[in-house]
Amino acid sequence: MLPAWLAIFPPSLRTPLNKLPVSVIESLEEVRIREARPLEISYGGRFAFLTPDGSLTDEHEAGFRPNREDCRAFLEKLTDHSLYAVEEELRRGYVTVAGGHRVGLAGRTVLDGGHVRHLRDVAAFNVRIARARIGSAASVLPELLDPIARTIRHTLLVSPPQQGKTTLLRDLARAISAGEWNHPSARGWRGRKVGIVDERSEIAACERGVPTFDLGPRTDVLDACPKAEGMMMLVRSMSPEVVAVDEIGRPEDAEALREALHAGVRVLATAHASDLADVFERPVLSSLAREGMFGAYVLLSRSGSEVRHRVIGSREAEEEGLRRRRGSWNGVPRDAPRSELRSTPGDRDPGADRPEGTPGLAIKARALPLIRSPASREGGEAP
Structure with missing residues (x-):
């Protein structure tokens, strides 16, 4: 066919x-x-x-x-x-x-x-060519959890173009909506209401307003809507618990993200950047990062068909970004030999924690300290 x-x-x-x-x-x-x-x-x-x-x-x-x-x-x-x-x-x-x-x-x-x-x-x-990779979030989502609030941390997915950000964002939204947390401590957690602002119609691939990709049972989509305006529309009208957006970088995006934060909504976003040094050099992303907007960063890189991920916390991200570590493994061309992919000291072996059956995904991840969001620090349990 x-x-x-x-x-x-x-x-x-x-x-x-x-x-x-x-x-x-x-x-x-x-x-x-x-x-x-x-x-x-x-x-x-x-x-x-x-x-x-x-x-x-x-x-x-x-x-x-x-x-x-x-x-x-x-x-x-x-x-x-x-x-x-x-x-x-x-x-x-x-x-x-x-x-x-x-x-x-x-x-x-x-x-x-x-x-x-x-x-x-x-x-x-x-x-x-857009494709859904069901299960690609299985090894990443456990690293993003906020155990007290029973949801995710505010998270930014970072990589150069064509490294898999949108594909991973799509499957993270699906898993969060379906409650596929893939972590022992998250047993019994329900799925969260997810709102997606799909400015380029790539995440959901809606036809007449209906997503053609599987985004989970509790996901609402604003199709072909500017991100900043769409985030506020969703917060006001659809009461999402998590808002997902692709490719942030404009001042109006930052203001909308701050408004969502103050409304108690968790944010899942992507941004184009070679590494954390680039994040802390781009004016809009730098202001959000220095404010501690994101509790977790997912750095993506590809070598051939293999996608590699490294998840780090907010404080460590700032330290690494300000050290201006250029030429890291994250910036190596995708067709470079694997020997040229340089890892960071202390990283675990790729795939060490990879759940059985997870397709085409290797992990480079450090143990994250529990970074509690403002909502978590209040000590309340999410509904």
Whole structure:
């Protein structure tokens, strides 16, 4: 059975992609289409160029080269033949299609008052294939628990792009909603009400407001809504116990996170950063981190198809971030040999605490001190 995402391509592009081996299709992460340049794919932490007959090669000269008509047909299919209907998405440089797949766009920008108003002459596309990884949060969630409040700490997931932040965020939301805490001390805890602000329609992949990914039984989603406004809408109208958002970094995001904190809502968020030093250098993230907003940080890195995680507490994160430890394992390219992945002294062996049956997940984690949130310090038990 052909994957649903193939349907977003016009026939001229779908034909060579449909000839890929099943093993490649199942691990496909990105399809990069550039006018008059070889079509490139990324799969399982590797990349290759696609030839006209559907085979893979490292030689870009042999790659299939989409022409202008191919790119025009693809753009028309993405926009349902109406550029006006997706004008806002084009201004932001991406379109999200059914299934949560995000298509990045590059071309000539049209400016208005020094700001991007529109994108025209689109000549490059980056199709990011969205997949749910059920169970990917199983080894991470136990490290994020606040035992007294019977919920999670305020948590920030940190990594460069394409390291698995959104995938992990999605499964954490599902597990929290379903009460799959995966820790002996959490037996008997119920699932929490989760609110997701899905600004890019990637986390839930909603169709007519209904998530197509499994987000758990107690999750509500605001689809295609700006994060800052959406967080406040959820707090006021849906009484979430945990709010999940992707890719924070703007001042209005920080203000909304603070408001959620003061409303007694736990926050689960992601941010682009190479390491903790980057977190403490970015103005918005630095202000939140120095305020002690986050009780736990999850640092993600990939080598090939393996995702590695390191979970550390707030105080340790600040100490590490301010030491400006550049060149850590978190910034190593994904296709680097494993010998180049440098660990931090005191880390446990990867997979030492990995629950049986957890798919494709290795852990690099330090023992966390219990960091009690303001709600915990009051000594009350969460409902």
